[in-house]
Amino acid sequence: MEKFRNFCIIAHIDHGKSTLADRLLEKTGRVTQREMVTNQILDDNPLEQERGITIKLHAIQMEYAAKNGSRYTLNLIDTPGHVDFSYEVSRSLHACEGALLVVDATQGVEAQTISNLYMAIEQGLEIIPVINKIDLPSAVTTIENVKRQVIDLLGCKEEELILASAKAGIGIEDILEAVVDRIPPPKGDPNAPLRALIYDSIFDPYRGVVVNVRVFDGTMKEKDKILFMATGQTYELDEVGILYMKRHRTGVISAGDVGYFTAAIRRLQDTKVGDTVTIASNPCAAAIEGFREVKPMVFSGIYPADSDDFEDLREALGKLTLNDAAISFEPESSSALGFGFRCGFLGLLHMEIVQERLEREFNQTIVTTVPNVRYRVLRTNGEVLWVDNPAQLPSPGVITEIQEPFIKAQIIAPTEYVGTIMKLCIERRGTMLGTTYLSADRVDMSFDLPLAEVVFDFYDKLKSNTRGYASLDYEYSDYKAGDLVRLDILLNGEQVDALSSIVHRQKAHEWGKKLTSKLKELIPRQMFEVAIQAAIGSKIVARDSISAMRKNVLAKCYGGDISRKRKLIEKQKEGKKRMKQVGRVEIPQEAFLAVLSLDN
Amino acid sequence: MTGFYIHVPFCDKKCSYCDFYSIESVGLIERYVDTVIREIERRADTVPGPITSVFFGGGTPSLLSPLQLQRIIDTILRETRITSDAEWTMECNPGTVSLSSLTAYRSSGINRLSFGVQSIHADELTFLDRIHTADQAFEAVDLARRAGFDNVNVDVMFALPNQSAEKLSATLDQILRLEPDHVSAYSLIYEPGTPLYARMKKGLVVPESEEHDAELYALVIERLVSAGYEQYEVSNFSRNGATCRHNLTYWHGLPYVSVGPSAHGFVGDVRYWNLRSLTAWTEAVDKGELPEANRERLTQFDKIVELAFLTLRADGVPLSKFHRDYGIDVVAALGPQLGYWLDAEFVTLNAQTLRLTSKGYAVCDELTVKLVGAIESALLAS
Numbered sequence: 001m002e003k004f005r006n007f008c009i010i011a012h013i014d015h016g017k018s019t020l021a022d023r024l025l026e027k028t029g030r031v032t033q034r035e036m037v038t039n040q041i042l043d044d045n046p047l048e049q050e051r052g053i054t055i056k057l058h059a060i061q062m063e064y065a066a067k068n069g070s071r072y073t074l075n076l077i078d079t080p081g082h083v084d085f086s087y088e089v090s091r092s093l094h095a096c097e098g099a100l101l102v103v104d105a106t107q108g109v110e111a112q113t114i115s116n117l118y119m120a121i122e123q124g125l126e127i128i129p130v131i132n133k134i135d136l137p138s139a140v141t142t143i144e145n146v147k148r149q150v151i152d153l154l155g156c157k158e159e160e161l162i163l164a165s166a167k168a169g170i171g172i173e174d175i176l177e178a179v180v181d182r183i184p185p186p187k188g189d190p191n192a193p194l195r196a197l198i199y200d201s202i203f204d205p206y207r208g209v210v211v212n213v214r215v216f217d218g219t220m221k222e223k224d225k226i227l228f229m230a231t232g233q234t235y236e237l238d239e240v241g242i243l244y245m246k247r248h249r250t251g252v253i254s255a256g257d258v259g260y261f262t263a264a265i266r267r268l269q270d271t272k273v274g275d276t277v278t279i280a281s282n283p284c285a286a287a288i289e290g291f292r293e294v295k296p297m298v299f300s301g302i303y304p305a306d307s308d309d310f311e312d313l314r315e316a317l318g319k320l321t322l323n324d325a326a327i328s329f330e331p332e333s334s335s336a337l338g339f340g341f342r343c344g345f346l347g348l349l350h351m352e353i354v355q356e357r358l359e360r361e362f363n364q365t366i367v368t369t370v371p372n373v374r375y376r377v378l379r380t381n382g383e384v385l386w387v388d389n390p391a392q393l394p395s396p397g398v399i400t401e402i403q404e405p406f407i408k409a410q411i412i413a414p415t416e417y418v419g420t421i422m423k424l425c426i427e428r429r430g431t432m433l434g435t436t437y438l439s440a441d442r443v444d445m446s447f448d449l450p451l452a453e454v455v456f457d458f459y460d461k462l463k464s465n466t467r468g469y470a471s472l473d474y475e476y477s478d479y480k481a482g483d484l485v486r487l488d489i490l491l492n493g494e495q496v497d498a499l500s501s502i503v504h505r506q507k508a509h510e511w512g513k514k515l516t517s518k519l520k521e522l523i524p525r526q527m528f529e530v531a532i533q534a535a536i537g538s539k540i541v542a543r544d545s546i547s548a549m550r551k552n553v554l555a556k557c558y559g560g561d562i563s564r565k566r567k568l569i570e571k572q573k574e575g576k577k578r579m580k581q582v583g584r585v586e587i588p589q590e591a592f593l594a595v596l597s598l599d600n
Numbered sequence: 601m602t603g604f605y606i607h608v609p610f611c612d613k614k615c616s617y618c619d620f621y622s623i624e625s626v627g628l629i630e631r632y633v634d635t636v637i638r639e640i641e642r643r644a645d646t647v648p649g650p651i652t653s654v655f656f657g658g659g660t661p662s663l664l665s666p667l668q669l670q671r672i673i674d675t676i677l678r679e680t681r682i683t684s685d686a687e688w689t690m691e692c693n694p695g696t697v698s699l700s701s702l703t704a705y706r707s708s709g710i711n712r713l714s715f716g717v718q719s720i721h722a723d724e725l726t727f728l729d730r731i732h733t734a735d736q737a738f739e740a741v742d743l744a745r746r747a748g749f750d751n752v753n754v755d756v757m758f759a760l761p762n763q764s765a766e767k768l769s770a771t772l773d774q775i776l777r778l779e780p781d782h783v784s785a786y787s788l789i790y791e792p793g794t795p796l797y798a799r800m801k802k803g804l805v806v807p808e809s810e811e812h813d814a815e816l817y818a819l820v821i822e823r824l825v826s827a828g829y830e831q832y833e834v835s836n837f838s839r840n841g842a843t844c845r846h847n848l849t850y851w852h853g854l855p856y857v858s859v860g861p862s863a864h865g866f867v868g869d870v871r872y873w874n875l876r877s878l879t880a881w882t883e884a885v886d887k888g889e890l891p892e893a894n895r896e897r898l899t900q901f902d903k904i905v906e907l908a909f910l911t912l913r914a915d916g917v918p919l920s921k922f923h924r925d926y927g928i929d930v931v932a933a934l935g936p937q938l939g940y941w942l943d944a945e946f947v948t949l950n951a952q953t954l955r956l957t958s959k960g961y962a963v964c965d966e967l968t969v970k971l972v973g974a975i976e977s978a979l980l981a982s
Contacts, residue, residue, distance in 0.1 A: 527946070551817055555817065560850055560863070561873070562864070563873070565909070573973055
């Protein structure tokens with residue numbers, strides 16, 4: 001165990017985490033130059049590569065011959081790079097004894113990095129600061145400042161900073177040496193009762209769930225009967241091994257190891273990230289701390305564009321949850337959209353990923369409704385109701401109070417943007433909790449904000465208002481009462497349930513005005529005039545109208561080319577089929593997401 | 601009823617808006633005539649019944665010399681069965697005809713002429729790249745009458761950029777003064793691949809708004825109907841029953857054999873289209889092949905759908921035919937939306953026909969998609 005080192009990389013998007021990981025693998029001979037063709041081996045999902053983020057976790061074992069003459073086994077555990085997945089980050093940090101803190105020499109420290117860093121420090125990890133991208137020409141002017149930031153942040157000495165360029169291959173050996181020298185070897189007793197932490201699991205169609213674990217104490221070998229402590233389920237181990245580039249079966253792993261196992265587990269939901277694995281007949285005394293159930297925070301309706309495809313969509317969602325246990329879905333119906341599902345996600349990014357995967361990997365054509373949070377509604381009869389679909393909010397007469405989830409947001413930005421950020425957060429009903437100056441020109445601000453105000457375009461707004469310099473991190477805090485109302489949309493007098501939203505009373509008018517005018521843009525002319533109204537209860541707060549179609553015919557001579565005309569009609573008919581009908585009004589799918597683009 | 605179409609792919613000058621196949625190499629006409637004669641010979645036995653209409657379209661068929669035209673007509677008469685009262689139409693550019701050529705066409709058997717007059721305003725004719733003046737157009741129609749033609753069509757275009765109602769009205773006045781038997785009124789369409797389309801993409805031309813286009817279309821219909829013309833298709837108006845029999849074969853789902861580059865034919869269940877380029881088409885015919893680019897066989901489903909949208913845009917959906925031949929009750933298939941259409945005066949309905957009103961013609965494509973959707977649902981249900 002003395003020769004083992006388990007570590008992860010903490011970095012902001014684009015600060016070079018994946019490139020550094022690739023370089024470490026190359027340097028330790030785990031991958032050859034030739035295998036580097038696709039680059040960025042850790043992010044192997046195409047969506048991850050496109051978005052430059054890590055969604056699923058990976059771990060890779062490397063062998064390193066250090067300068068002291070010994071060979072070391074290094075386990076690099078990858079971490080997701082987005083706030084939606086911060087719980088997963090905390091679990092993967094827990095599987096390590098040390099972390100590389102990678103900071104871009106031209107950008108400095110960002111909010112996401114700081115919150116992950118604090119999490120790592122809390123968990124007692126040894127931090128190795130790495131200033132990356134030192135070869136960029138602009139680093140000359142920024143590097144001293146960035147160094148100072150990191151030193152201030154960690155309270156470390158300048159000599160401890162490693163200057164590197166993953167891209168150019170500078171400093172890679174220094175990093176590996178530091179991993180060996182500074183990160184302590186894992187502790188634990190291979191003979192004690194088994195205590196292993198699940199930090200990730202993936203679904204393999206042939207073997208069932210493949211569970212990635214860090215073993216703290218004890219040993220697990222094939223045929224052992226294991227127990228998941230949080231769920232209480234037991235299984236017999238089929239295959240046990242470690243992770244090189246691919247799974248490598250060893251039959252046994254023990255204290256200090258990072259590895260995987262399979263046990264004919266059918267559902268990903270049965271292997272909860274953060275759960276403790278032990279031996280059923282000889283369980284450990286206590287589970288590893290910090291486990292919690294991951295709960296969806298953002299909800300939206302997902303409907304098949306063609307209502308005939310409902311069952312296909314159900315099947316696709318079912319398959320998707322095989323390798324994404326964080327999605328929840330249950331059937332719901334809407335008068336506008338027919339039968340579909342109310343789905344829950346960890347956050348907006350997670351929602352987008354799910355939507356994209358449904359379209360790309362499962363070939364589904366879907367209509368999604370505007371995302372919303374889950375409200376806690378206190379009824380006059382004392383009941384508590386959870387509402388994750390605005391259309392299901394009871395009438396105001398039977399409601400005592402509506403509560404909404406709040407977050408604690410941390411925003412780091414250059415000091416010149418303090419005013420801009422304050423203004424944005426106050427517009428979004430936020431309260432400032434405090435500010436800390438990280439350096440003379442960088443400030444760390446924290447706010448209490450309703451999650452509902454953040455799920456729309458808050459992040460985009462924050463970025464554009466600060467020319468991309470601000471970074472955001474947040475954690476969920478609690479539910480608080482708010483003066484909230486349901487804003488309905490009526491088309492020619494008929495309520496479109498899928499367009500209802502819950503908004504703050506003081507914002508309802510403005511919201512209604514924006515929404516009606518956006519819908520006017522998005523709904524094509526019909527053969528009759530369409531009145532668009534926004535209403536709170538029976539009170540109309542905004543209105544607009546779409547005038548009737550005047551001309552829609554190609555008054556032209558087709559010669560005898562009827563085939564072309566037929567194809568054109570087929571295409572138009574397909575377009576119509578994708579529209580949803582409320583009363584006689586045909587609504588294109590984009591309209592259901594109108595709220596997301598109100599300011600464009 | 602069976603039609604026969606000859607595509608003549610030559611123009612002195614190609615119009616900026618036109619997306620029919622045509623080239624300016626008029627020196628190739630003689631060679632084309634030889635080839636088209638061979639294609640007629642080749643296709644003659646595919647003609648399903650006696651021919652009731654022959655149509656020379658283009659391009660500019662009036663670029664054919666009377667002798668060239670005569671050779672083609674002789675071939676048709678020799679190779680096919682054709683009714684004695686068949687309609688023989690020829691499209692003419694007013695800038696390419698004379699009394700002697702028109703007289704010769706008439707004596708060859710052509711009995712209907714179609715003139716592309718388009719507009720009486722010099723600026724509009726220039727914009728469209730027309731090679732004739734308004735006066736030439738009036739003179740051409742006059743010459744046609746003198747040559748003995750009693751069935752003359754005039755094409756007019758509307759929704760030209762910056763075209764005011766007054767300007768269009770003046771064009772319509774002049775055209776009505778010519779007392780044509782038939783008027784085709786087309787709105788300017790920006791077809792991909794045309795020079796006009798390229799100019800629009802560059803922002804050099806701005807299409808008229810839907811409102812203005814609709815106003816002008818309503819003006820066309822109102823003026824022609826009040827002058828005694830009957831609208832029997834989106835763009836077509838006739839007086840004293842002088843409908844274009846050939847075009848009705850298209851809109852009634854009836855067969856037509858077509859020859860010449862890019863020509864489209866419909867025989868039995870098959871729609872075919874010839875090679876578009878003159879060279880490729882000539883080579884294929886020379887090799888003794890059918891000069892087709894492609895063909896498609898229509899299913900019963902396709903045929904029903906086609907009949908629905910073709911008859912809707914023309915003189916009405918024949919309800920009894922749908923019921924008798926295909927077992928479809930169109931009225932029931934449309935369901936409650938037919939009630940809205942009747943209330944909004946988009947259609948009229950009697951025992952035989954569901955027919956568009958002038959207001960309905962303006963939104964024909966919208967209604968077509970709904971009609972086709974309703975008929976498809978009815979077919980799938982049965």
